[in-house]
Amino acid sequence: xxxxxxxxxxxxxxxxxxxxxxxxxxxxxxxxxxxxxxxxxxxxxxxxxxxxxxxxxxxxxxxxxxxxxxxxxxxxxxxxxxxxxxxxxxxxxxxxxxxxxxxxxxxxxxxxxxxxxxxxxxxxx
Amino acid sequence: xxxxxxxxxxxxxxxxxxxxxxxxxxxxxxxxxxxxxxxxxxxxxxxxxxxxxxxxxxxxxxxxxxxxxxxxxxxxxxxxxxxxxxxxxxxxxxxxxxxxxxxxxxxx
Numbered sequence: 001x002x003x004x005x006x007x008x009x010x011x012x013x014x015x016x017x018x019x020x021x022x023x024x025x026x027x028x029x030x031x032x033x034x035x036x037x038x039x040x041x042x043x044x045x046x047x048x049x050x051x052x053x054x055x056x057x058x059x060x061x062x063x064x065x066x067x068x069x070x071x072x073x074x075x076x077x078x079x080x081x082x083x084x085x086x087x088x089x090x091x092x093x094x095x096x097x098x099x100x101x102x103x104x105x106x107x108x109x110x111x112x113x114x115x116x117x118x119x120x121x122x123x124x125x
Numbered sequence: 126x127x128x129x130x131x132x133x134x135x136x137x138x139x140x141x142x143x144x145x146x147x148x149x150x151x152x153x154x155x156x157x158x159x160x161x162x163x164x165x166x167x168x169x170x171x172x173x174x175x176x177x178x179x180x181x182x183x184x185x186x187x188x189x190x191x192x193x194x195x196x197x198x199x200x201x202x203x204x205x206x207x208x209x210x211x212x213x214x215x216x217x218x219x220x221x222x223x224x225x226x227x228x229x230x231x232x233x
Contacts, residue, residue: 047161047169047212047224062221096168110216111159113180115168 002027004097004116012091012123018084022097022116029078030055035100035109036080038071040093041118048093052100052109053080060108087123094118127152127215131225137233138203146198146228148213153193157217160189160198163227164209172211173198200230208232 008020022036029036037052052060053071061069070083084091096118100109128151138144148158156176161169171180173189176196186201200207213225 046226047214049222049224060219064221101174108216108219110157111171111174111214112161112169113171113174115170117168 002099002114004099004114006095006097006116006119008095008119008121010120010122012087012121013125014088014123015086018082018087018091018095018121018123020082020095020097020119020121022080022082024078024080027099029073029080030075033102035060035102036073037098037100037109037112038082039096039098039112039115040091041096042090042093045093050082050084050095054102054109089123092121092123094120126221127154127218127223129213129215129223129225131211131213131228133228134226135229135231137231139233140203140205142203142233144200144203144207144230146200146211146230148191148196148198148225150194150196150215152218154215154217156192157215158189158191158196159214159216160187161212161214162207162209163212164206169212203230205232 003025005023012018035052035054038050051071068085073080097116098112099114130149158176160173163169177189188199210227210229212227
């Protein structure tokens with residue numbers, strides 16, 4: 001059974017870089033049927049998609065965050081990572097990694113079918 | 126950016142009754158719409174994709190319908206475990222993929 005586990009610091013100072021890793025077990029990051037995504041949820045708010053990455057390195061970004069976001073894949077460790085630069089209090093959120101389904105014949109990923117439990121990141125001095 | 130509007134924001138329903146949740150897109154998304162359930166303190170769970178296809182393991186009391194700009198999630202005969210927040214998600218046009226703000230289904 002697929003499991004996704006987010007890891008990283010729970011506290012980040014303003015203007016610094018938030019770094020998270022998602023470790024996949026029970027499945028392969030190199031599966032051609034899936035992208036791997038990051039979604040966040042500010043306290044009491046809804047869901048915001050951040051970015052998704054294919055094992056080949058193809059990346060899909062939310063334009064509103066693109067200039068601050070880096071995502072990458074490490075196939076040897078079955079992990080993918082998120083870096084968000086120049087954080088502010090507005091970046092305080094629960095960060096989820098999720099599996100983003102690819103459908104044959106369609107270039108971009110579709111729905112999220114499996115999610116990690118999330119990790120809370122607070123931006124505070 | 127395709128905006129997704131969910132209504133009502135909160136729905137009060139008695140156990141055993143049905144609940145109808147709505148999601149409206151600012152532009153047509155075809156049938157490229159998913160629904161998720163999020164219980165307090167938990168990650169979202171995929172319920173429906175392709176506007177009407179139930180995900181693996183999702184009970185038949187959950188049904189989705191609609192196309193274009195108007196979509197509905199119906200939960201028939203609500204069980205105690207169904208009280209949660211529900212989100213719609215359009216994946217028709219990127220960027221970005223967007224979610225609605227959620228509908229909270231609470232016990233009446």
